Amino acid sequence: MVGLTLPHYFNLLLMKTSHFAWFFFVLLGFLCSCEEGTDDPIAPVDTFESGLTGTINSQQLNINAAGIQSTYFIDQGETVGALEIGAQLPNSERLTFFLQEAKAGQISLTQNFPAVMGANSEGLRLDSSETKNEEARVQSTPPTFVKYLKSSQTYFAVSGSLTVVIENKNLTVTWNINFKDKDGNTFTSTGTVKVKNFDANKKAKSEINSPTSNLTVASLSPDYAKAGDQVTITGTGFSALKSENTVLLGSVTATVIEATATSLKVEVPENALHGKFKVTVLSANAESGDFFFIPIVTELDKTTAKAGETVTIQGNHFDADKSKLAVKLGEKALAITESTYTTITAEIPEGAVTGQITVARVGKNPVEGPQLTIEEVVPEPELMGPPVNEIFEVVSGDLEFAEIFTNNTDYGSVWHMFMDQGNNFLYAVTEKHLLQINLSTRNVKEIAGPNSLAFKRDIAGLPGVSTTPPAFFAAPDGMIYGYRSSFAAILSQNNVFKINPATGEVTAIGNVKVDSGASMASMFVDNSGNLYFNEFANGYRVTSYDANMQNKKELITDITGNLVSGFIPTGENSFRVSRGLLISSNVTTDYQYHDVANNTAGSANDWLPNLSSLRPSLGHSTPLMIGFGYTGGDFYGFATAIQESDDRAYASYPKLIYSIGVQNGGQGNFVKKGEFNIIQQFTFGSEPRYMRAYPQSSYRNAFATDAQGNAYILLTSPLNPSTGSEIQRGLGGIYRVSF
Incomplete structure (x- = not known):
């Protein structure tokens, strides 16, 4: 502008300004003509973008719009629908928010689904491509939830809060929530997710895919087990968090060992009964089919039995309905007459043989119990002697007699x-x-x-x-x-x-000769092989020897007057030595005993006060003891006396009266169980003579007892007192006395 004067410069500026003003007004008119016919103001620029930022279990999250998907579920006529927001996380993980109602506000989460489920456990969830069955779809909108898919597990938030903000069609959810893993440990998640145009992808509510909430039990494996065994319950809707599954067998809790969304491994509880497993997850319940315990057989009420008898099986987990059970003896089925949860009574059939008892539920494998020995049913042998009522006459007590073996055999x-x-x-x-x-x-x-x-x-x-x-x-x-x-x-x-x-092989022992003299000949052998005898050698004494008849030991010496009248075995290493014969009230010597145990003899004890109660009530005043027995801690005594009506001496075979009694527990007086006479007679000389259960000499044993408490008496063949020969062969024998 060199050379221009101020007036020239002003004129030039005015000219340029006028041109700019003209251009401005022309542009303004153009813009106004473009908006002709509308009243709306100019719309602002929308910068809202979908995305997610936050943390989960200390993992940072930052997901852009491409990783966010949403579906708005609404039916015709509704103003507010449900919203599902899915965020695809790194490592194929996924975070899903479901809002029952997509509206602004604060939401407090409550647990409606198991905390942990399998990755593919969706319960009622079925893709529309797989089924057209509308009944498989949800019939009501699920409650609000948040789920987190990671690896092989799906986690549902158990607590926390969501804050929803809606501006125009843009929705923002801010969350602070808690999860639990399968071990019960809590982890948290916080953050914000944004969805632009949240209602753009609309579907009917029938398209909502609900998380698993339909609890079912499909099967048990096994359904027949014992307490302590593990059973797998298969179904749907379980929680992989063990503590969220409650399992009962009847009313007894079963411990959950392992859990997934579709199976629970539980331990069969003690003290439960047959029944159904009840599974509870949160507030939902489901029951299994029947579960049965494998029977437990503990013992039988007997070890031996005969056909036609019954046996009672004791144990546990049987059944009150006997038709549900099966009992066998070997391969032979037994008829069940009665059953409870702890006992079964069954009858032994004809043809049964010794074998193992087995018990089973019908259709299940059997459980083996103890062996049952079947006794051969032996018919009662024909009597070889006279009927017992022609031999014995009961005076008092409830006595029964039976023939065992008679003297009229080829054995003599x-x-x-x-x-x-x-x-x-x-x-x-x-x-x-x-x-x-x-x-x-x-x-x-x-x-x-x-x-x-x-x-x-x-x-x-x-x-x-x-x-x-x-x-x-x-x-x-x-x-x-x-x-x-x-x-x-x-x-x-x-x-x-x-x-x-x-x-039948006989072996001589040692180089010693034993002689009992006038005492009753008795001996005893303990479980160490020591042998005990009552001997006469420079006086009467009780001695012991080792198994080779060496190392002689004198246990009781200087026995005079009351000779040894018998050894009474009381155990494998013990016996009682009785000394005496008469139990009359006017004897001048005592009836004594010594207890011997482990090769050592105790001191003498007076037994007469306890034996006096055995004196026969109708006998003379000179009753005597015939013998003793010992069973189950009790001593048995057998005594006799000449009938008051018969004045003959013992050698003349007078009529005798006998008594049997028991000293319970080896304490106190003998209790008399009964008295009887032997009425069988034989001919010798001009007078009637009576058979007797009394040894021909004092050194013969004529009385014994068995383990059941039965007594056995020997009616000896009568001998000629002058010659020692038998007067009449075939009379007498062994008889059982029960009381």
Whole structure:
């Protein structure tokens, strides 16, 4: 502008200004013509964008619009719908918000779904491509929830709050919520999610996919188990968080071991009954089919039985409905007559044999119980002697008699006997035979005979009774011990032996000869193999030897007056030595006993005060003891006396009266159980004579008891007092007395 004067400059500026003003007004007119016919103001620019920022379990989240999807569920006629917002997170994780009503406000979350479920556990959720069944769709809008899919688990928020803000068509949710993992640990999530034009993608509410809320139990595996076993419950709607599943069997809680959304592994509880498992998740309940316990068999009420008898099985987890149970003995089915939860009573059928008892629920595998031994039903043997009512006459008490073995057999008369309680065997000793009588079957077996060393006579022709072995004992080692009569072994250096009852083999023991003198011949063998005898050698005494008849030990010495009248076994290592004969009220010597245990003898004790109650009520004043027994802690006593109406001496076979009694627990007085007479007679001379259960001499055993408390008495064959020979063969025998 060099050379221009001020006036020229002003004129030029005015000219340019006028041109600019003209241009401005022309542009304004153009714009006004473009908006002609409208009254709206100019719209502002919208900068709202969909996205998500926040944290979950300490993980930072920042998701743009491409990772946000939303669906607005609304039916015709409604003004407010439900909204589902999904955010795709890194590592294929996903966060979903479901608003029951898409409107502004504050929402407090309450737990309506299991805290933890499997990744694909959607319960009622079915894609429309898979089904057109409208009944499978939800019938009502689910409550508001937030779920987080991570790896193999789906987590539902258990608490927290959501704040919803809506501006025009843009929706913002700010959240602060809590989750729990499958171990019950809490983790949190906070943040904000924005959705632009939130109602743009509309669907009917019938298209809502509900999280699992339909709790079902489909199966049990196994459905037959015992307490402590694990059972898998399969179904839908469970929680993978164990503590959110409550399982009961009846009213008893079952511990949840493992949990997923579709299966629960639980431990079968103790003290429960057959029934259904009830599963509770939050407020939903479902029941399984029937579960049954495997029966437990503990014991039988008996170890032996016969066909036609019943056996009671004791245990647990049986059934009050007997038709639900099956009992077998081996392969033989038993008819159940009665059952409870803890007992089953069944009948033994014909043809049953010894075997294992098994119990099962019908259609299930059996459980094995104890063995049941079936006894052969042995018919009552024909009587070999007279009827018992022609032999015995009961005076008092509830006494019953039964024939066991008579003297009219080819074996000859029985002179004494002894009991093996453990095996229920009674041994009978005749002149030339040792017989084993099985009291359960009444079978008779010869253990030793005339050619056995046990019955050997050094000199032939001696009277039979005097040469019979005077004492035997069934020992704990299963052998039978005895010794030969001093008359039979008159030339021998020893007379003690043992017999194997299975083979009959006899073995001589040691180099000692035993003689009981005038005492009752008795012996005992303990479980260490020590042998005990009552001996006469420079006086009467009780002695013991080791298993080889060496190391002699004198236990009771200087026995005078009251001779040893018997050994009474009381245990495997103990027995009682009785000393005496008469139990009359005017005797001048006591009836004494010593208890021997573990090869040591106790001091003498007076037994007469306790025995006095056994005196027969109708007898003379000179009653005497015949023998003793011992069973289950009780002592049994057997006494006799001459009838008051008969004045003859014992040697003349007068009529005797007998009494049997028991000293309970080995304490106090004997309690009399009954009295009886033997009325069977025989002919000898001009006077009637009576059979008797009384040994021909004081060193023979004529009384015994079994393990059940039955007594056995021996009616000895009568002997000629002058010659020692039998007066009338075949009379007498062994009889059982029950009371």
